Amino acid sequence: xxxxxxxxxxxxxxxxxxxxxxxxxxxxxxEPQSVIAQxxxxxxxxxxxxxxAIFIVVFGAMFYSILKxxxxxxxxxxxxHHSTVVEIIWTAIPLLILIAMAFPATRTVVAMKDTSQxxxxxxxxxxxxxxxxxxxxxxxxxISFFSKLSTPVAQLEGKETKGExxxxxxxxxxxxxxxxxxxxxxxxxxxxxxxxVPAFGVKQDAIPGFIxxxxxxxxxxxxxxxxxxxxxxxxxxxMPIVVEVMEAxxxxxxxxxxxxxxAAVMNTAAVGN
Amino acid sequence: xxxxxTKINIVMSKKLLIFTVxxxxxxxxxxxxxxxxxxxxxxNNLLQPDVVDKNIKVDMSRTIAIELDANVRGMxxxxxxxxxxxxIHPGESIEVMYEIRNDSDQEISGQxxxxxxxxxxxxxxxxxxxxxxxxxxxxxxxxxxxxxxFVIDPQIPVDVNTVTISYTFFALQPGK
Amino acid sequence: xxxxxxxxxxxxxxxSGIMRWVMTTNHKDIGTMYLWFSFAMFxxxxxxxxxxxxxxxxxxxxxxxxxxxxSFTTLHGLIMVFGAIMPxxxxxxxxxxxxxxxxxxMAFARMNNWSFWLLPxxxxxxxSSFFVPGGAAAGGWTFYPPLSAQGGLGVDMMIFAIHxxxxxxxxxxxNIITTILNMRAPGMTLMKMPLFVWTWLITAYLLxxxxxVLAGCVTMLLTDRHxxxxxxxxxxxxxxxxxxxxxxxxxxxxxxxMILPAFGIVSEIIPTFSRKPLFGYSSMVYATAxxxxxxxxxWAHHMFTVGMPAVGQLFFMYATMLIAVPTGxxxxxxxxxxxxxxxxxxxxxxxxxxFVFLFVIGGFSGVVCAIVPxxxxxxxxxxxxxxxxxxxxxxxxxxxxxxxxxxxxxxTGHMYxxxxxxxxxxxxxxxxxxxxxxxxxxxxxxxxxxxxxxxxQFADFNMISSIGAFGFGLTQLLFLYVVIKxxxxxxKAADKPWEGATTLEWTLPSPAPYHSFETPPVIK
Ligand code: HEM
Ligand SMILES: [Cu+2]
Ligand SMILES: [Cu+2]
Numbered sequence: 021x022x023x024x025x026x027x028x029x030x031x032x033x034x035x036x037x038x039x040x041x042x043x044x045x046x047x048x049x050x051e052p053q054s055v056i057a058q059x060x061x062x063x064x065x066x067x068x069x070x071x072x073a074i075f076i077v078v079f080g081a082m083f084y085s086i087l088k089x090x091x092x093x094x095x096x097x098x099x100x101h102h103s104t105v106v107e108i109i110w111t112a113i114p115l116l117i118l119i120a121m122a123f124p125a126t127r128t129v130v131a132m133k134d135t136s137q138x139x140x141x142x143x144x145x146x147x148x149x150x151x152x153x154x155x156x157x158x159x160x161x162x163i164s165f166f167s168k169l170s171t172p173v174a175q176l177e178g179k180e181t182k183g184e185x186x187x188x189x190x191x192x193x194x195x196x197x198x199x200x201x202x203x204x205x206x207x208x209x210x211x212x213x214x215x216x217v218p219a220f221g222v223k224q225d226a227i228p229g230f231i232x233x234x235x236x237x238x239x240x241x242x243x244x245x246x247x248x249x250x251x252x253x254x255x256x257x258x259m260p261i262v263v264e265v266m267e268a269x270x271x272x273x274x275x276x277x278x279x280x281x282x283a284a285v286m287n288t289a290a291v292g293n
Numbered sequence: 294x295x296x297x298x299t300k301i302n303i304v305m306s307k308k309l310l311i312f313t314v315x316x317x318x319x320x321x322x323x324x325x326x327x328x329x330x331x332x333x334x335x336x337n338n339l340l341q342p343d344v345v346d347k348n349i350k351v352d353m354s355r356t357i358a359i360e361l362d363a364n365v366r367g368m369x370x371x372x373x374x375x376x377x378x379x380x381i382h383p384g385e386s387i388e389v390m391y392e393i394r395n396d397s398d399q400e401i402s403g404q405x406x407x408x409x410x411x412x413x414x415x416x417x418x419x420x421x422x423x424x425x426x427x428x429x430x431x432x433x434x435x436x437x438x439x440x441x442x443f444v445i446d447p448q449i450p451v452d453v454n455t456v457t458i459s460y461t462f463f464a465l466q467p468g469k
Numbered sequence: 470x471x472x473x474x475x476x477x478x479x480x481x482x483x484x485s486g487i488m489r490w491v492m493t494t495n496h497k498d499i500g501t502m503y504l505w506f507s508f509a510m511f512x513x514x515x516x517x518x519x520x521x522x523x524x525x526x527x528x529x530x531x532x533x534x535x536x537x538x539x540s541f542t543t544l545h546g547l548i549m550v551f552g553a554i555m556p557x558x559x560x561x562x563x564x565x566x567x568x569x570x571x572x573x574x575m576a577f578a579r580m581n582n583w584s585f586w587l588l589p590x591x592x593x594x595x596x597s598s599f600f601v602p603g604g605a606a607a608g609g610w611t612f613y614p615p616l617s618a619q620g621g622l623g624v625d626m627m628i629f630a631i632h633x634x635x636x637x638x639x640x641x642x643x644n645i646i647t648t649i650l651n652m653r654a655p656g657m658t659l660m661k662m663p664l665f666v667w668t669w670l671i672t673a674y675l676l677x678x679x680x681x682v683l684a685g686c687v688t689m690l691l692t693d694r695h696x697x698x699x700x701x702x703x704x705x706x707x708x709x710x711x712x713x714x715x716x717x718x719x720x721x722x723x724x725x726x727m728i729l730p731a732f733g734i735v736s737e738i739i740p741t742f743s744r745k746p747l748f749g750y751s752s753m754v755y756a757t758a759x760x761x762x763x764x765x766x767x768w769a770h771h772m773f774t775v776g777m778p779a780v781g782q783l784f785f786m787y788a789t790m791l792i793a794v795p796t797g798x799x800x801x802x803x804x805x806x807x808x809x810x811x812x813x814x815x816x817x818x819x820x821x822x823x824f825v826f827l828f829v830i831g832g833f834s835g836v837v838c839a840i841v842p843x844x845x846x847x848x849x850x851x852x853x854x855x856x857x858x859x860x861x862x863x864x865x866x867x868x869x870x871x872x873x874x875x876x877x878x879x880x881t882g883h884m885y886x887x888x889x890x891x892x893x894x895x896x897x898x899x900x901x902x903x904x905x906x907x908x909x910x911x912x913x914x915x916x917x918x919x920x921x922x923x924x925x926q927f928a929d930f931n932m933i934s935s936i937g938a939f940g941f942g943l944t945q946l947l948f949l950y951v952v953i954k955x956x957x958x959x960x961k962a963a964d965k966p967w968e969g970a971t972t973l974e975w976t977l978p979s980p981a982p983y984h985s986f987e988t989p990p991v992i993k
Binding site: 046047048049050056059060063064067068071074075078079081082085086089090091092095096097098099100101102103106107110111114115118121122125126128129130132133175176177178182184185186187188210211212214216218221222223224225227228229230232233245246247248249250251252253254255256257258 | 528529530531535536539607608609613614615616619703704708709710743744745746747748749750751752774775776778779782783786787790791793794797798800801804805807808809810811812813814822825826829833836837840841842843845846848849850907910911913914915917918919920921922923924925926930
């Protein structure tokens with residue numbers, strides 16, 4: 021075998037190695053925790069299969085001709101240079117495939133936008149560099165707090181060993197009940213931020229002066245982590261989002277505790293300034 | 294290079310330069326175009342009272358839940374709605390109250406900017422009174438309750454049943 | 470530079486020494502300067518990339534404080550896009566367009582000189598902004614307000630640099646359009662032009678279409694920053710989202726500006742080494758034109774998370790997916806060109822095949838990004854970083870490498886060192902994939918872009934990616950060595966070193982004389 025084919029083989033082996041490593045591990049979508057996240061996941065898997073099929077057809081043909089139609093094996097060049105039929109076929113087929121891909125996506129887009137009749141509405145406000153949450157409506161109405169990175173600075177500087185949830189932990193989690201439709205309104209205090217929790221399949225920019233919204237319904241209790249995903253200055257990498265999903269009764273308990281705590285401190289409604 | 298080629302080259306470069314200038318202006322034209330686009334699709338925030346059709350019909354068969362929200366940016370004010378949400382029938386006119394309070398020891402003026410979710414609500418929400426139409430000036434420690442009066446046009450798409458009205462106060466520099 | 474100078478052994482009526490380069494109006498000299506400038510900027514941008522990857526080698530803050538890290542990513546992006554890739558293509562156009570259409574020089578030789586000499590000014594502005602108080606711009610190469618309204622002098626220097634770069638591009642484009650439309654040799658009809666010329670014609674039109682819009686956009690940002698306008702400030706009735714619309718109205722065509730000439734280059738190289746005419750020449754031209762037109766109506770696919778109404782998202786999703794059709798046509802045409810050819814695999818061909826292979830991977834991830842629900846997941850994560858490096862590095866950059874190896878014999882009169890050049894290809898290919906393939910998975914697993922530090926779950930893949938990036942960076946020094954070696958000497962190149970080449974430049978001697986086609990060739 022020539023050194024070139026050894027190289028090519030090595031290359032494909034590495035590619036195959038790290039794809040398989042990734043698919044079977046933490047390096048893929050986090051497990052979907054909501055209907056939208058599930059639909060997104062399914063559509064991505066379908067898209068990957070379609071890409072793989074096209075890839076095999078196109079590069080199968082290309083590598084076949086690279087192997088067989090080379091001068092070094094004595095292949096003589098043909099002289100054709102167009103074929104209307106073939107060209108129409110390979111314009112039409114991709115078009116049909118794309119339409120097939122767009123169809124389910126359209127349904128999901130419409131579903132994502134349906135933020136009506138939420139059980140609970142929470143406002144998430146991006147600050148440089150933390151999140152503020154206000155429970156506007158539903159069970160827990162009136163609760164309001166800030167949520168800041170809680171990883172100690174010593175860990176960032178490498179003076180302490182890094183904990184399990186390094187950079188993905190906050191002092192106050194956003195708490196929501198399981199199975200309820202949660203609507204999150206996003207806005208920002210200073211610059212753009214974006215509120216993202218991958219497990220729920222939601223991401224929405226937070227824009228100063230304007231509100232936007234998103235919704236999710238968590239399938240099961242647990243703690244789900246995300247981060248700010250719109251560059252917002254120096255500490256953009258240090259404003260994670262942690263959503264804690266609780267059973268209804270636990271949630272009620274949490275609300276009661278929060279209310280008690282805030283009654284003690286004078287409640288200042290508008291967190292801003 | 295022959296004389297004639299040079300000439301047509303210069304003519305062409307002039308055309309392309311003019312085109313460049315046109316595109317530069319087009320960049321600026323995108324600003325009003327964006328506003329216009331937002332207006333027809335109802336995304337825009339007009340800070341002017343709407344004229345309301347007197348004969349508007351109330352649609353008793355539908356109820357819309359309105360959530361109210363308030364934000365303050367960069368000024369020592371408190372700003373909140375006095376009720377977190379209201380339910381109304383499309384076509385029915387309603388008044389909601391907001392409160393602002395100046396916590397500082399200086400006179401400060403601010404301007405409220407409304408924002409809606411869903412964004413096309415703007416098109417169907419007819420406000421005839423709002424504190425966002427003018428700037429608000431508050432003396433040190435002063436508090437003020439301010440109404441917003443509006444109707445929601447019964448034309449609003451039937452699948453809309455929860456909406457949010459949000460205001461954000463921004464500080465105005467003195468002299469503005 | 471001295472080495473380059475004696476490449477053209479002619480000394481007729483032009484000043485020598487440094488003044489030759491400052492004053493030159495010769496398209497070959499200017500092309501050479503563009504290419505060297507681009508390489509210098511590639512080294513600077515590469516240095517910044519190495520800094521980024523070194524910081525991301527492992528979790529924790531090691532060498533770059535977060536603010537400086539943001540400046541590194543911002544300037545890396547700006548310098549690579551405006552300093553490395555675009556000038557390289559303009560340099561290639563300067564050298565090759567007159568040679569390929571049989572013109573004696575560019576239409577406006579003096580303006581050509583100006584448009585080049587604006588570049589070093591802009592480059593210096595960008596680099597020196599690191600040393601002013603407040604540091605370089607740190608709002609990303611997309612510099613979205615209100616964040617970009619916060620920065621200091623560095624941001625103003627960036628805005629000014631963009632103005633200059635824009636002016637340079639516009640002058641360059643006017644020159645290229647005029648040369649192509651008015652100065653073709655007799656008999657060279659539009660539909661006989663080589664594809665490299667065609668793609669550049671369309672690219673140049675895109676440039677005069679969108680560069681002024683970018684200029685307007687940064688001007689608005691400047692007046693917002695200093696003169697109290699509120700285009701992008703909600704407090705005064707503006708809207709930050711408007712900036713994104715204007716920016717991407719420029720920005721999406723911009724990415725095609727960086728890939729269409731690459732399509733042209735590959736469409737020259739593949740037929741040459743397949744010894745077979747390009748399959749579907751006219752469908753290539755139409756595909757290029759339709760990509761250019763479609764590219765003007767897809768911009769908001771960069772904004773699927775700003776909260777557009779559903780109709781907006783759907784429109785931009787469909788339009789974006791549609792672009793995959795003409796792009797697919799191109800890939801199929803290249804494959805059909807190779808089919809039943811008589812191929813050999815010299816370095817330019819290797820880079821072209823590498824280009825097609827990896828560009829298709831980038832195209833696939835592009836289609837995936839076009840699907841709104843999926844894009845909402847991957848937008849602003851490392852998945853997107855992987856996607857656009859597949860189209861920019863293994864797309865645009867690989868095609869530039871291919872073009873340089875393809876035309877070096879014509880430019881210098883010498884063959885390059887084949888062994889080392891092939892090594893350059895294979896090392897680039899391997900290290901590129903090691904660096905960037907893993908980033909798809911980092912993004913899917915939830916790693917945002919533009920962050921200086923990350924949680925522990927991402928540690929091992931980031932380390933792999935950094936190792937690949939260092940390897941890729943070092944490999945490019947080999948490229949520099951091969952090019953210098955080729956300029957200084959080497960086997961004498963034939964006038965037509967590639968058996969299957971058909972375009973006009975190969976009818977000239979190697980190296981191409983300082984003045985060529987003073988009497989236009991006649992094309993039958
Ligand atoms: C030497 C090989 C290269 C390496 C190792 C590299 C590495 C990187 C990395 C790690 C980032 C991500 C920064 C972040 O979001 O945290 C980045 C961003 C970027 N790169 Fe490269 N890059 C390379 C070459 C190029 C080239 C040739 C281009 C050509 C146009 C390019 C264009 C960009 C752009 C536009 C960004 C986005 C900058 C931003 O986020 O504002 N890169 N690169
Ligand atoms: Cu951020
Ligand atoms: Cu785009």
